[in-house]
Amino acid sequence: MKILVAYSSKTGNTRKLAEAIHLVLPDADLCPMASAPNPAQYDLIFMGCWIDKGTADLEAQAFMAKIHDKPVALFFSLGAYPDSAHAAECQETVSGLLASCSVVDRFMCQGAIDPELIEWMKALPKDHGYGPTDSRKKLWKDAETHPDKDDLKAVSNWATGVLAAV
Template sequence: MKSLILYSSLTGNTKKIAQSIYDTMQGEKEIKNISEVTDNNVDYEKYDIIFLGYWVDKGICDKNSKLVFENIHNKKLALFGTMGANTKGNYGINIMDKVKDVFSKDNEIVGSFICQGKIAEGLKVKYEEMLKLHPENEHIREQLKGHEESQSHPDEQDVSEAVRFTKDIMAKVSDM
């Protein structure tokens, strides 16, 4: 089985998960940053499974990922992402569903995984400035609290879950 891992990473979170997926895989495999991908330099047809990694930006995958994802057709796909907010509960599920909608319906999405990652320091500064202007805004306070909580992610538990996700997907695809 030949596998490809494509990922986009702003702060290193998605890259860390992509590397753990790559290290877990057996067989012929490649890993590439989405920034290296152009329309004609990746032959998706030669892969049995493609793992696609993204970081969450405004409730959906980042724009560079989206541009690549929209051009993949007739493939088995496994999706993985990272985001600064806590991924447990409906919020994480809703984001994964939105990302699935980016892909052409001729693809088969065989699984999705999302975990928390560090929030970029620049975003913390932005929220601190916003809080100065709107000290009563509870949403901004929650975002700042989330920034602090995110700084240890992706942690060993997140990596362990990504490894389990990879093993499950590879077993599922080899049974198909």
């Protein structure tokens, strides 16, 4: 089975997840989406992105538009807590971008938030939806260490399970 692990990563979070997947699937091709080969030549695609405004980043969206009639295992990182309603909405939104494919499984974990984005949010009024409230400051702090070793182990186990199931 020919496998591609393609990812888009702004801060390195999703790249770390992709590299952890590649450690357990060493025969897979690993590459950033910007330099990924034609996905049509693969039997299974592990596709990783980061979340921007509730959906896949633009580079990932462009790559996803090239994938048709393939099994895809979707993984992503986001600044929100993985058990949040926002994270669940992101899973559905990103999966919907792969409508012509079979999304065989999904994995997400919290990732450190881009420091530039945090600085932008700190400048917002507290009553703004993304303003620097105490709960938002806690989220930023909690996200700093992710993906951590537990996240990397979890994504490795997930990838192994996906491969066994397809």
